Amino acid sequence: MNEVGVYEAMRSLRAVRKLRPDPVPTEVLNRVLEAATWAPTGANTQPWRVVVVKAAAPKKQLGELYARGWKRYSDGHRAHLSEMPEDIRPAQERILAAGDYLADHFGESPVLAVFCFNPKMMAITDIKLDRVSVVGGGSIYPAVENLLLACRAEGLGCTLTTLLCGYEDRVKEILGIPSDWGTACTIPIGYPVGTGHGPITRKPIEKLAFLDRWKNTYSD
Numbered sequence: 001m002n003e004v005g006v007y008e009a010m011r012s013l014r015a016v017r018k019l020r021p022d023p024v025p026t027e028v029l030n031r032v033l034e035a036a037t038w039a040p041t042g043a044n045t046q047p048w049r050v051v052v053v054k055a056a057a058p059k060k061q062l063g064e065l066y067a068r069g070w071k072r073y074s075d076g077h078r079a080h081l082s083e084m085p086e087d088i089r090p091a092q093e094r095i096l097a098a099g100d101y102l103a104d105h106f107g108e109s110p111v112l113a114v115f116c117f118n119p120k121m122m123a124i125t126d127i128k129l130d131r132v133s134v135v136g137g138g139s140i141y142p143a144v145e146n147l148l149l150a151c152r153a154e155g156l157g158c159t160l161t162t163l164l165c166g167y168e169d170r171v172k173e174i175l176g177i178p179s180d181w182g183t184a185c186t187i188p189i190g191y192p193v194g195t196g197h198g199p200i201t202r203k204p205i206e207k208l209a210f211l212d213r214w215k216n217t218y219s220d
């Protein structure tokens with residue numbers, strides 16, 4: 001394994017959508033899966049499971065569904081490209097092209113890690129509020145992020161994808177997921193076609209953090 005510091009891993013963990021079909025060695029896959037198990041969960045219940053899909057037949061079926069979801073999503077996005085400011089359009093076009101590539105090859109990814117969750121195992125403290133509930137996701141996505149960071153450390157490409165959640169019933173049927181479990185995301189994993197991970201573009205702290213009170217400028 002190529003040792004990479006945690007800050008370096010976080011700052012270069014970008015969506016890598018072009019993967020080589022070469023298999024991921026079992027010991028490497030085991031390490032990234034173990035990293036997922038280290039994540040915190042509410043009351044330590046670990047209400048998630050991951051179906052590690054390596055077989056060609058279910059990957060092909062999931063790939064067909066993903067391509068359907070991507071087409072629907074990207075058609076909408078493309079329709080708005082011409083209205084976008086000139087300075088952000090090229091980046092959006094690159095993302096769409098990489099997304100097209102992923103959609104065309106999703107089912108050929110060496111591994112599809114399908115994260116599932118069981119709401120009955122969770123204390124979802126915002127469930128009664130009159131807004132979308134997010135607390136439950138807090139017991140799933142830290143495990144997903146650990147897995148992504150471990151992939152980064154191993155030189156594996158990966159992307160958090162959620163388009164398959166729109167076809168959850170079919171995904172559950174394909175993978176034999178019990179009715180009381182839901183799906184949170186699917187991570188295609190494999191060695192990258194190009195350089196893989198690298199620089200990312202994010203808003204700075206000043207745009208995202210406040211000091212003591214909402215909208216108070218955060219400094220040092």
Ligand SMILES: Cc1cc2nc3c(=O)[nH]c(=O)nc-3n(C[C@H](O)[C@H](O)[C@H](O)COP(=O)(O)O)c2cc1C
Pocket residue numbers: 013014015016017099102159160161162163164200201
């Ligand atoms: C909740 C969530 C859902 C996402 N769903 C998808 C997806 O379905 N397909 C996809 O290609 N990327 C998906 N992404 C990846 C984002 O597009 C990506 O992280 C973001 O554009 C930043 O890209 P970068 O890390 O390469 O800078 C998702 C990311 C998150 C956090």
